[in-house]
Amino acid sequence: MLFNSYPFIFLFLPITLLGYFAFGRLGNLAPVIWLALASLAFYSFSNWQFVALLLASIAFNYGIGYLLIERSLAPAPRFAVLTAGVAGDLIVLGIFKYAGFLAANLDALFLTGITLHVLLPVGISFYTFTQIAFLVDAYRGNVARYALPHYALFVTYFPHLIAGPILHHKDMIPQFERAETKRPDAHLILCGLMIFAIGLFKKTGLADGIQPLVATAFGSGNPSFDQAWIGALAYAFQLYFDFSGYCDMAIGISLMFGIFLPLNFNSPYKATSIVDFWRRWHMTLSQFLRDYLYIPLGGNRRGRVLRYVNLMITMLLGGLWHGAAWTFVVWGALHGFYLCVNHAWSNYGPSAPPRLAPLAKFASVVLTFLAVVVAWVFFRADSIAQAQFILSRMVDPGHVSFGRGEIADFGFLVVYAALAWLAPNTQEIMGYDHGNRRVGDAIGVWRMRPVLIYATAAVLAFGILGISQHSEFIYFRF
Structure with missing residues (x-):
């Protein structure tokens, strides 16, 4: 779905706003969950086949981040966990974004006859970089423990999900946690x-x-x-x-x-x-x-x-x-x-x-x-x-x-x-x-x-x- 489209301007945005502020009367968590679900719906309009990949990426990075935030591991295992997390993100990004490019260049050099046409998930570069920054900061001890709904919204937040900006957890998640953002401000x-x-x-x-x-x-x-x-x-x-x-x-x-x-x-x-x-x-x-x-x-x-x-x-x-x-x-x-x-x-x-x-x-x-x-x-x-x-x-x-x-x-x-x-x-x-x-x-x-x-x-x-x-x-x- 595009920001510059009639369905977004006249349907998705008004419904999402009304739902967000309506759920804001029920507490601090309900509007966060609503907005995260709305963001997934926004993403699925044009990339429904990659919603599972996005959810898997969120679960993987949240789990890796949880291990790093707990700081119960020794330095060497913690670094190994960070390496595994960043490598996992980059491997997924590499497969979807660069596998076809690599295959084409290998074919040009060695006449392998191998060609790959991989459909690129929209926004994968942005949500991958966002989560890599989260993991590195967690390893450095600069991340507080966040609830899963707030983290999921941080990654999927639809105004940034497709083409940025690349968000930072310290800037965004505290805003999602504040109660005053759940009430309409004219x-x-x-x-x-x-x-x-x-x-x-x-x-x-x-x-x-x-x-x-x-x-x-x-x-x-x-x-x-x-x-x-x-x-x-x-x-x-x-x-x-x-x-x-x-x-x-x-x-x-x-x-x-x-x-x-x-x-x-x-x-x-x-x-x-x-x-x-x-x-x-x-x-x-x-x-x-x-x-x-x-x-x-x-x-x-x-x-x-x-x-x-x-x-x-x-x-x-x-x-x-x-x-x-x-x-x-x-x-x-x-x-x-x-x-x-x-x-x-x-x-x-x-x-x-x-x-x-x-x-x-x-x-x-x-x-x-x-x-x-x-x-x-x-x-x-x-x-x-x-x-x-x-x-x-x-x-x-x-x-x-x-x-x-x-x-x-x-x-x-x-x-x-x-x-x-x-x-x-x-x-x-x-x-x-x-x-x-x-x-x-x-x-x-x-x-x-x-x-x-x-x-x-x-x-x-x-x-x-x-x-x-x-x-x-x-x-x-x-």
Whole structure:
């Protein structure tokens, strides 16, 4: 089921909200169970054949976590239990996500004749990483004992289940345990509806609206210089507003239940460096890779050379996490290279004179964006060969077909660029403060309630009118 669908907006979400608050009158546990069951129902609409796998994953990780939390085992057996738990998660993820990729590469190398076509469970990367973080923290002694219903809801919570954010138990389970979240809060419901409406419009009005331009480069066998740039830039903005819209909708839905989700998107095209970009793009994935991969590898504690090696390993695995294809490996390698260059420049590069600081900042934003666009070409391309050909056309102004259509397309892209760089993002508009659990203060929601209700209704209407028959979020495939 998609957030941007009529069944979700007009049936599933209202029924789930009403049931959650109705069960809230019966105690603290009943609404948790209701919401966990509703989340499983949400998942089963599109992936009913993998519900058993999801439940088995929850039971397995909860059992492993229970053994680690009890701390009754000696250090060596505890480490073995952790290893078994993480290995079990990665084996399941590997079978479903990478077995076909491995078989295809073995066939290409050794002509084995073996081909595998494994159906990928939606959301498996997200709920696997969420639970691996839980197990590692349990081993480190940073996890309290949680009731099974609360843990099950933590994993299955439908606003995050399909495409993130990657949740952390310390942030989410205490919110599920609090009694006050089981009662309707008109302020949070209104703010949640406003954020949901903005996200829906980003998806159906902006991301889906620019999708046809992407084919200018990626759907054409022989794009010209200007067509290659139009397609590459269009995909950069399509992915930007698609993922931004999903993150807004997830936060807005969760707010209606009184639950604050962590920020996962913060105007990444305003970044002044690749390091800054990864602090703003898919923020929870960046934090996971840093805390559970980069730092355990040694981080920057073992000298600068190993720091660069660790960065490359982290980003290569981050690329593979996004998809089982060499294009994603190259995308991860490019970002690893960018990060190494960024850190080297920070250590050895000159600083801009104070009077040139504004110009240097502008140049940094443009250079960072162009580097990201180049990497996005590999992210979107069907093959490395296609990506290389598109990039070759992007640096070959000798092949130009600038006509009336291309001029109109570039004008269209300018509007998207202005929104990405000049407009405030949703959390700035709404004053969303995940850390302090506050929202709406910046715009005086109650003082301006009539105006905001009308504005929300208008944006929501535009978003609903833009719903196409079936338009998945791009991150659903990861």
